[in-house]
Amino acid sequence: MISVYVDLAIGLVIAFLLLSLLVSGINEGIVRLLSIRSKFLWAYLRDTMDGDAGKGRSWIPARVADVFGTLPFAKDPRPMHNPEPAPPVVDPVPDLRTTETVPPLDMTTRLYDRLREIDHPKRRRTSISTIPPATFGTAVMDLVAAEPKSVPGLLEKLKAADSPLHGHLSGVWKTSAGDLENFRKGTEKWFDGEMQRLTMLYRRYVRWVVALLGLMVVLLFSMDALEYGKMLLRDHAYRSGVAAIAGGGDGGLTALRDRCTASGDAAEPYACVTETLSSPALVQIFDHSLVSVRMPADGSPTVSWKPESWAERVFTFSHWPGYLLAWAALLFGAPFWWDLLRRLTGLRGRR
Helix, strand or coil: CHHHHHHHHHHHHHHHHHHHHHHHHHHHHHHHHHCHHHHHHHHHHHHHHCCCCCCCCCCCCCCHHHHHHHCCCCCCCCCECCCCCCCCCCCCCCCCCCCCCCCCCCHHHHHHHCCHHHCCEECCEECCCCCCHHHHHHHHHHHHHCCCCHHHHHHHHHHHCCCCHHHHHHHHHHHCCCCHHHHHHHHHHHHHHHHHHHHHHHHHHHHHHHHHHHHHHHHHCCCCHHHHHHHHHHHHHHHHHHHHHHCCCCCCHHHHHHHCEECCEECCHHHHHHHHHHCCHHHHHHHHCCEEEECCCCCCCEEEECHHHHHHHHCCHHHHHHHHHHHHHHCCCHHHHHHHHHHHHCCCCCC
């Protein structure tokens, strides 16, 4: 009896794992296609180093709908890709107090000029989506080395340009007690903390996308978790019946006869057993999706488009508790279900 519940648990975990992997794959495809990670990083850098995008608005909108409606399509905060290597000599930051002809300070572009070696183009824009803290610290030290007054001179120019980076680097410089090595390490530590905070912010936004994709996948495949559990139990009973008959018993003959009877006519027994063993519950549950694939014993696979039966099933209220249960399961993510599957089956990962 225990094996029945173990089979049920493993079957549910495998189904949720496969659907979670599908959701993760779709999300990753959208992220790569629209360069979301790279845009998110450079929008954050522009807020941190240069300030808002104009009219008091942040490069990263506050509302979730604005983030996914504006950032991927409306405006691109990334600098233009430059195939040339980083210049060996860094130009000093212009002092906006001495002249009115200097254009607005663009510290983000100056940072990119020090990172060209780790870049490759994507639609004429930079594709850099992550910056190691040590690389950022080296880039800041290059800017410092170009200043006659070292760090204090750079901080004065940043303050004159009203750059948010002035406040961050001022705190690091004060805690470094005037030592350049401590300043570099402090800058790396500060930037590492900023990237961790950015990662948390990014995951908070992506959670909404994953939830929406999960609901769409559940409805597309019409994945009723409660119905699927019942199918797993029936599938176990059918296979137990086949095993009992193969062992010389007749305990499973009744269940197998019911399954192999179609429209009151006895089906061919060998074909019925073959169909039973080759169509587990995991395969049957996807027969209710909007598009299903059938693999007959003879001939090529066929693709079926069933909008009417799918719509009738989706709009049937009795299926929605199972849909919501499956949707909630997908929110745990593929790593959770893979770890649970390993625990149930005893699989061990490589150390």
